[in-house]
Amino acid sequence: MKPFKWQCPHCNHHTTITDRNFCENKFGLTIENKEGPKLLYSFFIVCPNNECNKYTLFSKLYDTKYDVIKGSWQHYDLKEIKQWSLVPNSFAKVFPDYVPEAIIKDYEEACSIVNESPKASATLSRRCLQGMIRNFWSIKEATLYKEIEGIKDKVDPLTWQSIDATRKIGNIGAHMEKNINLIIDVETSEAKALINLIEILIKDWYITKNERQTTLEKIIKIGKEKSDLKKENKE
Helix, strand or coil: CEEEEECCCCCEEEECCCCCEEEEEEECCCCCCCCCEEEEEEEECCCCCCCCCCEEEEEEECCCCCCCCCCCCCCHHEEEEEEEEEECCCCCCCCCCCCCCCHHHHHHHHCCCCCCCHHHHHHHHHHHHHHHHHHCEEEECCCCHHHHHCCCCCCCHHHHHHHHHHHHHHHHHHCCCCCCCCCCCHHHHHHHHHHHHHHHHHHHHHHHHHHHHHHHHHHHHHHHHHHHHHHHHHC
């Protein structure tokens, strides 16, 4: 296999995966059935970080073609039907406990159902976003639209547009269209993009702020210790 970059969902460690940390298996459905041949592809990845060393198990199900005569799968004709993160049971990242619990719960639930129900996942991302705006920026209005307008001058334009787009996509699941016969779906890839935005905002708003505060407090402490030491030497 060709080495690839990977981030462990257990410890968030960034690394490169090689044959030493990766194993795979394929299982095919060749029995004649109504929906045709299927191929189940599963793989294990073991985190090379010694402090973690946990395994991840992931599976994908494909529509494919099977050559009965040759007894082989036509891998070039694979079409993904579904995928599962089995261990851990979602791809949710682990965040520090100073991030509000309610936000983490909505984020983790959005991750856990993104493949089964992208529309519901997008709705949870919308809810998560609203919770973050209310908690971090202390802005609480009658609607999420007004709350997002309230941070327009506090974040960069690209981030603001992404936040407003999350609201609009999440509204598809949160509110029924006036025309009940109009059905607008949310694709899995779209719901995952919203989850990625939530991860970016958690890092930018909570983690970066905490790291900055910790670093500055450490510098202040060092300065005080050096100042006290200087006074002691003078005495």
